[in-house]
Amino acid sequence: MxxxxxxxxxxxxxVPKENSAKYLDSALSAEGxxxxxxxxxxxxxxxxxxxxxxxxxxxVDRLSGGTDFAGEVWPRVQWGYDSQxxxxxxxxxxxxxxxxxGDALDGVVVPKVGRVADVERAAEAVAEAERASGRPDGSxxxxxxVETARAKSDxxxxxxxxxxxxxxxxxxxxxxxTAELGGRAIDGARPAWDGLLADLSNEASAxxxxxxxxxxxxxxxxxxGVRFYNGDAYADQVExxxxxGLDGSWxxxxxxxxxxxxxHMPTAEELRRDVGKIERFEAAKSEGTGAVTLDxxxxxxxxxxxxxxxxxTVRRIDAARPEQTAAAYDADLLERALALDPSW
Numbered sequence: 001m002x003x004x005x006x007x008x009x010x011x012x013x014x015v016p017k018e019n020s021a022k023y024l025d026s027a028l029s030a031e032g033x034x035x036x037x038x039x040x041x042x043x044x045x046x047x048x049x050x051x052x053x054x055x056x057x058x059x060v061d062r063l064s065g066g067t068d069f070a071g072e073v074w075p076r077v078q079w080g081y082d083s084q085x086x087x088x089x090x091x092x093x094x095x096x097x098x099x100x101x102g103d104a105l106d107g108v109v110v111p112k113v114g115r116v117a118d119v120e121r122a123a124e125a126v127a128e129a130e131r132a133s134g135r136p137d138g139s140x141x142x143x144x145x146v147e148t149a150r151a152k153s154d155x156x157x158x159x160x161x162x163x164x165x166x167x168x169x170x171x172x173x174x175x176x177x178t179a180e181l182g183g184r185a186i187d188g189a190r191p192a193w194d195g196l197l198a199d200l201s202n203e204a205s206a207x208x209x210x211x212x213x214x215x216x217x218x219x220x221x222x223x224x225g226v227r228f229y230n231g232d233a234y235a236d237q238v239e240x241x242x243x244x245g246l247d248g249s250w251x252x253x254x255x256x257x258x259x260x261x262x263x264h265m266p267t268a269e270e271l272r273r274d275v276g277k278i279e280r281f282e283a284a285k286s287e288g289t290g291a292v293t294l295d296x297x298x299x300x301x302x303x304x305x306x307x308x309x310x311x312x313t314v315r316r317i318d319a320a321r322p323e324q325t326a327a328a329y330d331a332d333l334l335e336r337a338l339a340l341d342p343s344w
Contacts, residue, residue, distance in 0.1 A: 003072070004316045005210045005248040006264035007257045008171060009036035010076060012046040013055035020051070021058040026254070028062060028069050033258040033324055036251060041075045043093055044111055052078070056093055063101035070320060072106035074143060079122065081114025081150060091125045098129035098140055107141030107168060112176060114150040116157040123165055142166045143210070147173025149180055152196060159203035169210035170200055171250065175217075194244070201245040213241035215250040229255055238263045261324065265317055266310045268329050274307040275337050281307075282341075308342035315342075 011027040014020045027039050041063075047055040059075055067073070077093040080086035094108055110122040126140050144167065146152060161167060177183075178190050197213060204211035216237050221230045238249045238260050249260040266274075281299055284292045292299045314337050318325040325334055 002204075002208055002210055002247060003168065004320050005037050005072075005169065005212060006317075007036040007251050007260045008038045008040060008074075008212045008248055009251040009257050010040040010042045010046050010215070013041045013043055013058045013075075014047050014051040016048070016051075020054055021062060024058060024062055028067055030254060030257070031323070032327065033261045034254040035069075035071060035261075035321065036257045037071045037248065037261070037320065038074050038106075039069060039071055040109055041073070044076045044078050046076075052089070056096060060096065060100045063097075063104040066104055073104055074107045074109050075105070076109040076111060076145075079110045080112045081118040081148060082112075086112075087121075087125075090122075091128075094125050095129045095132060098126070098135065099133045102130075102133055102135050102140065105140050107143055107166075109143045109145065109169075109171065111145040111173065112147060113144045113158075114148055115154045116161055118150075119144055119154075119158050119161060119167065123161075123167060126166060138166050140166070141168040143169030143171055143212075145171045145173040146196075146200065147176035147180070149177075152177070152199075155199055155203050159207040159209060162209045163207040167209065169212060170204050171212040172197060172200055172214040174214040192240075194240070197241065197244050197246065204247070205245065210248065211246045213237070213246050213249045215252055216256065217252060219253055219256075231255060231259060235259050235263065262328075265324070265328065266314055268333065270310055271314055271329060271337055272333055274310040275333065275340065277307045278304075278311065278340055278342065279336070304344055308344070311337050311340055311342045 009027060011023045013024050015023060019025065024041050027036065030036070041059045043052060043055045043059065063073060075097055077090040078086045079090040090110065097105060097108065108126060113119050113122060122144065123142050126142055127137065130137060130140055144158070146155065151158065159170065174190060174193055177193070183191055201211045216234045218230055218233060220227050234256055241249050242264055248264055251257040251260050281292055281304065314325060318334070318338065
């Protein structure tokens with residue numbers, strides 16, 4: 001079963017403040033809907049070049065003793081299919097993180113991968129770090145950011161490699177991808193790349209991988225002299241990604257995390273509707289009814305799976321973030337959902 005990743009929140013691991021790990025500390029202590037499913041301490045683009053070493057030190061310091069963070073931790077390291085220097089830096093960061101903070105890691109995120117051979121090279125770098133640290137094979141997973149023409153060209157092969165390896169997630173990186181293709185931000189807007197996102201969703205689903213949309217960096221707008229959070233536009237992007245079947249969305253800011261967590265979570269109305277349909281379907285089956293019609297809809301395995309997906313999603317969220325399901329659903333509805341058998 002694909003793991004829970006409604007939100008993929010990057011947090012710069014070193015910033016020019018008195019506490020350079022301020023944003024990492026904030027993300028690790030986030031509560032409620034502002035707590036991401038995947039926290040990504042950022043050692044790559046989110047951290048200035050002269051603070052990379054400090055970022056690694058901060059990540060190790062905050063993670064090496066274990067954390068109370070209820071989600072998963074996936075540091076983003078340096079990498080580049082076309083840069084041996086960045087790959088060497090990434091290998092060293094992976095070795096250090098696995099050696100010093102392996103107990104707190106669920107995986108590492110490798111950006112700017114190229115063709116499938118480069119993804120295999122990244123997976124081997126993680127395997128080498130595990131062996132050097134005496135950790136079990138496969139204990140640290142891998143996610144890659146699809147942000148190059150080569151990775152897009154090999155997307156199917158990369159996803160198939162993931163079906164039998166430690167590769168767990170495919171994340172879209174639209175900024176680097178647009179730049180590599182020579183695309184233009186006309187009127188300040190980059191292409192939406194809906195076709196690529198649909199392919200990402202399809203290949204991830206075919207190989208039981210997580211699929212995550214790209215970041216929305218237009219955080220604030222100004223009108224009539226007032227600066228405000230650009231939440232409507234971000235919600236539009238997340239809803240578009242959810243409709244395409246992506247498992248989650250990239251967030252850069254706690255308010256974005258809270259929005260994406262809710263959008264990728266069934267509403268109370270959706271849960272009540274689908275729990276009721278499953279309950280009625282089970283009752284009809286127990287009476288020996290062959291064809292079952294619910295609210296005028298003939299129910300077969302395909303339609304039942306849609307109802308069941310709602311319940312399975314809520315159950316995964318409840319297992320990882322029970323405070324969120326308690327806030328979103330009344331106790332009786334949640335109890336009914338958790339008691340159901342969502343199998344056909």
